[in-house]
Amino acid sequence: MICGVLSAKITLYNFGKYLIILLLLTGSFGFVQNIDTNAKIKAVFLYNFTRYFEWPESKKSGNFIIHVVGKNEALVKELNKMSETKTVGNQKLEIINTPTYDGKSKPHMMFILPDAAKLLADVTAKLKGKGALIIAEKDGAAKTGAAINFVVIENKQKFEYSKTSAVKAGLKTSEDFKALAIAVD
Amino acid sequence: MKIKNITYLFLLLGVMLSGNAFAQYEKMIRVQECLKAKDIKGAKQAVDSVFLSKEAQTDAQAWYFRSFVYYELAKKDRATLISPARDSSVAYALKSIKLATDAELKQSCNEIIKRHATTYLNLRKILLQDSLKYERSYTAYSNYKKLNSMIDPNADYKAFDIEYFSAAGSIFTELFSNDNSKTEYGEVGKVALMKVLDLDPKNVSASFNLGVIYYNQGVNLINSMDIDTPLDKLESIQDNSVKLFKQSLPFMTKVYELDPKNVKALESLSRIYYALNDTEKANEFVAKLEQAKQGK
Numbered sequence: 005m006i007c008g009v010l011s012a013k014i015t016l017y018n019f020g021k022y023l024i025i026l027l028l029l030t031g032s033f034g035f036v037q038n039i040d041t042n043a044k045i046k047a048v049f050l051y052n053f054t055r056y057f058e059w060p061e062s063k064k065s066g067n068f069i070i071h072v073v074g075k076n077e078a079l080v081k082e083l084n085k086m087s088e089t090k091t092v093g094n095q096k097l098e099i100i101n102t103p104t105y106d107g108k109s110k111p112h113m114m115f116i117l118p119d120a121a122k123l124l125a126d127v128t129a130k131l132k133g134k135g136a137l138i139i140a141e142k143d144g145a146a147k148t149g150a151a152i153n154f155v156v157i158e159n160k161q162k163f164e165y166s167k168t169s170a171v172k173a174g175l176k177t178s179e180d181f182k183a184l185a186i187a188v189d
Numbered sequence: 190m191k192i193k194n195i196t197y198l199f200l201l202l203g204v205m206l207s208g209n210a211f212a213q214y215e216k217m218i219r220v221q222e223c224l225k226a227k228d229i230k231g232a233k234q235a236v237d238s239v240f241l242s243k244e245a246q247t248d249a250q251a252w253y254f255r256s257f258v259y260y261e262l263a264k265k266d267r268a269t270l271i272s273p274a275r276d277s278s279v280a281y282a283l284k285s286i287k288l289a290t291d292a293e294l295k296q297s298c299n300e301i302i303k304r305h306a307t308t309y310l311n312l313r314k315i316l317l318q319d320s321l322k323y324e325r326s327y328t329a330y331s332n333y334k335k336l337n338s339m340i341d342p343n344a345d346y347k348a349f350d351i352e353y354f355s356a357a358g359s360i361f362t363e364l365f366s367n368d369n370s371k372t373e374y375g376e377v378g379k380v381a382l383m384k385v386l387d388l389d390p391k392n393v394s395a396s397f398n399l400g401v402i403y404y405n406q407g408v409n410l411i412n413s414m415d416i417d418t419p420l421d422k423l424e425s426i427q428d429n430s431v432k433l434f435k436q437s438l439p440f441m442t443k444v445y446e447l448d449p450k451n452v453k454a455l456e457s458l459s460r461i462y463y464a465l466n467d468t469e470k471a472n473e474f475v476a477k478l479e480q481a482k483q484g485k
Contacts, residue, residue, distance in 0.1 A: 035366050035401060035453070041411040041464045045427065052420050086416045156466040159434070160427040184420050 040078035045161050046154065047082035050113065053137065053152065054092045056181040059112055060135040060174050067098035073105050073127065074117025105130065115139045116150070124149055135174040146188045151175070155186065164188050213242055213251075220254060224261065232258045249288035253298055256281035260301050267308055268315065270325055270332075275305050279336065299340040306340075309333035313353075321364070323357055323377045351388050355395060358382035362398040369409045375402045393447050397454060400441035404461055407433030434464045450481045 050070060068091070072080055080101045087097035092112075100109055105123060107130045114136050116124050121142040128138055128149035140150035146164040151173060153164040165185035170177055216239045223232035236258045245251040259278035266272035282298040289295045309332040316326035330353055334346055361378035365371055379402050385395035407430040414426055438461055444454040459474035 037366070037369065037405050037408045037412075038460075039408050039412055041408055041430065042466065044411050044414070045423065048414065048416055048418050048423050049420070051416050052418075052423070082416075090416060159431045159465045159467070160424075161466060 042161065043076065043078035043082045046079055047086055049154070049161070049163065050083065050115065050139070051086060051090060053113065053139070056177055056184075057137055057170065058176040063110070063112055063135045064093070064095070066095065068092040068095035069098045069100060069109060069111040070113045070115065071100040071102070071105070071109050071111035072115045072117065073102055073123060074120035075103065076117050079117075110134065111136050113137045113139060116141075116145075118142055121145070131173065133172070133174050137170065137173060137175055152185075153188075157186075162186060213239055213245065217251075217254065220258060224258070229258070229261050233262055247288060249285045249291070249294055252281050252285035252288060253294060253301075256285060256298060256301050260304060263305070263308075268312070270312055270316070270329055275308065279305055279339075283339065302336050302340050306333050306336035309336065317357055317360065321360070321374075323361065323381065326357070347388055351385055351392065354381045354384040354388070355392070358385060358395060358398055362402055365402060366405060369405055369412075372406070372409070375406055378402050391447060393444050393451075396440045396443045396447075397451075397457075400437045400444065400454075400457060400461075403433050403437035403440065404457065404464070407431070407437065407464060431465065434461055437461050438465075449477075452478060452481050455481055 054068065070083060072083065080099060083097075083099045087099050090097055100111065104120065105114070105127045111131075112135070114127060114131060116127055116139070118141050121140065124138075124140055124142070124145060125148065131138060137152065138150045139152040139154070140146075141154040142150075143155075144153075146153035146166040146169070149169060151166050151170040153166075155162055155164055163185055164187075165182060166188050167177065167182060168189045216235050219235040220232050220239070223229070223235055236255045239245050239251055240255065256278045259274050259281060263272050263274035263278055266275055279302055282301045286295050286298045289298070309329045312329040313326050313333060316322045316329055320326075334344075337344055358378050358381035361374045361381065365375040365378055368374075379399060382395040382399045382402070385392050386399070389395070410426050410430045410433070414423070418426065438458075441454055441457050441461060444451055445458060448454065455474050455478040459471045459478060462468075462471035462474060
C-alpha cells in the first residue's frame with residue numbers, strides 16, 4: 005500500500021519526551037574554569053615592572069631574581085611559567101618562593117604577599133639600598149617601605165607607587181611609570 | 190478517510206473527472222504505475238501533466254495525489270533543510286485541503302504535512318547534536334512548528350521551546366566549557382539560554398549555564414593574554430573581563446537564590462567574586478560551600 009507510509013504519528017508528547025532524553029544525554033550544566041585570573045594579572049604586572057626600572061650596575065649580571073615571600077601557588081606557577089620563556093635583557097628569570105625572608109637572596113624584585121605582610125618592615129630594612137624593588141599587597145604599604153603596592157579599585161587590580169621608596173632602594177625610573185600608577189608621593 | 194488503498198482513490202478520481210476524464214484517468218494510472226515501480230521522476234512528470242488540464246486545478250483529489258508524489262520525491266532530501274519538492278508537497282496538500290469537502294481527504298493531506306514536519310524534527314536533532322549547526326537546527330525546528338500548526342493550530346509550544354533551547358544551551362555551554370577557544374559556541378549558548386529565560390525566568394539550569402558562559406569568557410580574556418602585555422592593554426583587558434564577571438554574577442546569584450544549597454552555584458560564586466577581587470564575598474561563599482557540602 006503506497007499510502008501506508010503516512011501512518012506515522014508525531015505528537016508534542018513524543019517530541020517533549022525526546023528532548024528530555026536529549027537533555028539527560030548532554031548534561032544540563034557547564035562548569036566554570038578553575039583558573040586564578042588574579043595570579044595571571046599580577047604576573048603580567050610584575051613582568052611589566054622590569055621594563056620601567058633600571059637596576060644598579062652590580063645587578064645587571066647573573067639571573068634576574070624575583071623573590072616571593074608568602075603563599076600563592078597560582079602566582080608562583082605563573083611566574084615559573086614566565087621564567088621559562090622570558091628574560092630581562094640578557095638576564096634569565098629566577099623565581100624564589102619562601103614563607104619568610106632570611107636575607108640570603110639578593111632579589112631584583114621582592115614581592116611580599118598579604119599573608120606575609122607583617123614582614124614588610126623587616127624585609128625593607130634588610131634590603132635597604134640593595135637595588136631591590138619591594139612590592140606588597142596591603143593597605144598603606146606604599147607609605148611604609150614598599151615601592152609598589154597592589155590595590156583593588158572598581159574590581160580591578162591597580163598599583164600605588166612610591167618613587168621615594170624606589171629611589172631609596174637604589175632604582176632609577178621614568179615619569180612614564182608614575183603616570184601609569186597611583187602615586188603616593 | 191484513512192487512505193489504505195490508493196487504487197480506490199484513482200478509481201474515484203476517474204469517476205469524478207468530467208470532459209477529458211478518460212485522458213486524465215490514464216495519466217493518473219500512469220502515476221500509480223510509476224509509483225509502484227519506484228519511478229518517482231516518472232510519477233512526477235505524469236502528475237504534473239494532469240495539471241495541464243483546467244479541471245485539475247480545482248480538483249482536491251488531484252492536488253492530493255500531486256502532493257503525495259512530491260512527498261515521495263522529497264524523500265531524497267531527508268537530510269536537507271531546503272527542499273523545493275517538500276515545499277511543493279506541502280503547498281499542494283494545503284491546496285487540496287482548501288478545495289476538499291471530504292473530511293477524510295483533508296485528513297490524508299494532514300498526514301502528508303505531518304510527515305514533512307517529522308522530517309524537520311529529525312533535521313533539528315541532526316543539525317544540533319551531530320553537526321552543531323544551531324541556526325539551521327533552529328530553522329528546522331521553526332519549520333516543524335509552522336507545519337504542525339497547520340494541522341494543529343492550537344498547539345502550545347512553550348514547554349517544548351524551553352526544552353529545545355535548554356538542550357541547545359547545554360550542548361553549547363559544555364562545548365565552550367571544554368574548549369574556551371571556541372567563542373562562537375559560547376555566543377550560541379548565550380542566545381539559546383536567553384530564550385529559555387525569556388520563557389521561564391526561574392529556570393535554574395539556564396541561569397547557571399549563562400553564568401558559566403559569561404564567567405568563562407572573562408577568564409578567557411585574561412588567560413589568553415601574553416605575559417608581556419603592556420600595562421595600558423592590561424587595563425583594557427581588565428575592564429572587559431570585569432564587565433563579563435559582573436554579567437555572570439546576576440545569573441549565578443539567581444541560581445543561589447532559587448537553590449541556596451546548590452554546591453556548583455556556591456563554588457561558582459566564590460570564583461566570580463574572587464575574579465572581581467572581592468575577597469570578602471569570595472570567602473563568604475567558600476564558607477557557605479563548605480556548609481552545603483557538610484549538609485548544613
